Amino acid sequence: MSEIIIQNLISPVVLFFLLGIIAATFKSDLQFPKGLTEALSMYLLIAIGIKGGIELSHYHLEAVIGPVIGTIFLGMLIPVIVLMITRLFMKVDLKNSIALAATYGSTSIVTYGAAVSFLEKSGTTYEGFMNAMVVLKESPAILVSLLLLSIIERQQAVPTTLSSKRVGIVSGHQGLIDKEVLKESFFGKSIILLLGSLIIGLVVGERAIPMVQPLFIDLYQSVLILFLLYMGLTVGERLPEVKKHGIKLILFGVLTPILLGALGVLVGTLAGLSVGGATLMGILAGSASYIAAPAALRTSVPEANPSIYLGLSLGVTFPFNLIFGIPLYFEFAKLLH
Structure with missing residues (x-):
């Protein structure tokens, strides 16, 4: 376990983030x-999506339908949970709450890789299609977060006494949704790149590898290093702002993964996954993204403070999961089985 922790903490992506x-x-x-930063964001979204789609194309629908539904369910539910925690209990402003919802609704690929290594070293098998679930969880989480942002902003900007024709759906409920909100949420550039690339990879399958491998697979880690260096610079410039929230953010970065990770293990078990698969589902739910979600937030919610959502995901939740989270979710999965 200590070897996994050391390998991940001294990985180039984390070290270049610290350099920034x-x-x-x-x-x-x-x-x-x-x-350049816009291009890097677009590259990462396409690369993550198309690799996940190709991986998912290897399996029949019957074999993955349960875990797919569970993954999408988590991707849609977790942003709502995080938004409620940050807005109601922590009193974080809307834009940063949405950023945290997207970040914690998505997942950490490095943490997932560490969990796979943990399972392999312990001799625990897991379902191979779980690699595709990593990507499949990103889109619903980002989509729901941006949709929540659109709905809340319209509620704040438009009086509820307006006619139903102008607002969209108004029936005495809090949720106000119109065509413009749905259009922005489904066809914003971050969502359309990530989800569209996933679908393309799924449809084309292995035939896409010769064309996409040189750019989107072989160069992925190098481009990721550049992106993390940039995010490190951004976080370093705005890091003092985190002090305004104090210990609340630290507790959020530690306690939230435990809650969400346990939820992920439960969903994975109910979806019929093995102990290893349920553990990985716990990682999908309990970790926080520092790639896809920040890339989307960089363009979709530029007002959000990266020192909060990226600082928490890499500075608090990431090391917590490497040290405590992975074995904790593993033990919980064994208990449920």
Whole structure:
């Protein structure tokens, strides 16, 4: 276990993220061109989506329908849970609450990789299609988060006394949804790139590998390093703002993964997964993204503070899951089985 922890903590992506924080802290003149950061975000969304689609194409629908439904369910439910916690109990502003909902609704690929290594070292088998669930969970989480943002902003901006024709759906309920909200949520560039790439990979399957491998597979880790360096710079510049929230954010970054991870293990068990598969479902639910969600938030919710959502995911939840979360979810999965 200590070897897994060390390997992940000294991985290039994490170290370059720390390098960015150091550069920003000491006021280095290191900067990224705006156009480059947009291109990196688009690249990562396409790469994550198409790789997951290709992986999912290897299996028949009957074999994956239960876990697929469970994964989508978690991706839709977790942002709502996180938004309620941050808004009602922590009093975090709307944009940062939405960012946390998207970040914790998505998952950490590095943490997932560490969990796979943990299972392999312990001799525990798991379902191979779980690799595709990593990507499948990203889209619902980001989509639901952006949809929640659109609904809440419209509630705040538009009086509820307006006619139903103008507002959309108004029946005395709090949820106000119209065509513009749905259009923005389903066809925003972050969502359409991630989900569209997943569908393309699923339809084309192995035939896509010769074309996409040189750019979207072989170069993925290198581009990820550049993106994490940029995010480190952004976090370092705004890190002092985290102090405004104090210990509440630290507790959120530790306690929330336990709650969500246990929920993920329960859903995985009910979906018929093995002990290993249920453990990985716990990781999907209990970890927080520092790739897909930040890439989407960078363009969709630029007002959100990266030092909060990325600082928590990498600085608190990531090491917690590596040290305590993975074995905790594993033991819970064994208990349920």
